[in-house]
Amino acid sequence: QHILVLHGPNLNLLGTREPEVYGRRTLNDINERLQQLAVESSATCTAFQSNHEGELVDRIQAASRDHTDFIIINAAAYTHTSVALRDALAGVSIPFIEVHLSNVHKREPFRHHSFLADKAVGVVAGLGSFGYEAALLYALAN
Numbered sequence: 001q002h003i004l005v006l007h008g009p010n011l012n013l014l015g016t017r018e019p020e021v022y023g024r025r026t027l028n029d030i031n032e033r034l035q036q037l038a039v040e041s042s043a044t045c046t047a048f049q050s051n052h053e054g055e056l057v058d059r060i061q062a063a064s065r066d067h068t069d070f071i072i073i074n075a076a077a078y079t080h081t082s083v084a085l086r087d088a089l090a091g092v093s094i095p096f097i098e099v100h101l102s103n104v105h106k107r108e109p110f111r112h113h114s115f116l117a118d119k120a121v122g123v124v125a126g127l128g129s130f131g132y133e134a135a136l137l138y139a140l141a142n
């Protein structure tokens, strides 16, 4: 089983970026933990971060060629703006879970809408980096 974890803009700054909102774990810490969990289940987990919408679209399209079974995506700010990411995910028809570190629903109203959520298997928000782990465990079990 192959799982792709996608991280959107500014998530490369995790650890130092508004730690009271996003926690103190770095993106590397999170990715390493996910990889460890995948290996324990004889699966593989590849992570990709980009600050560029088109690169995320390209990576989603590539997922349909590299036999990705499941996508876990924190599209960050693009969650609230990107029809292109929505169309890419719908286009490859690979099941995905949307993850947010923070509880977007108790933040600014513009964060309440997601262009991805109604296409997702599920959405996890507000559980910090544990949300990625929960999503991965679900993907591994399904």
Ligand code: DQA
Residues within 6 Å of the ligand: 009, 010, 011, 074, 075, 076, 077, 078, 079, 099, 100, 101, 102, 103, 104, 111
């Ligand atoms: C985020 C929430 C988004 O609203 C924000 O733009 C982010 C991170 C989260 O993980 O909580 O960059 O996706």
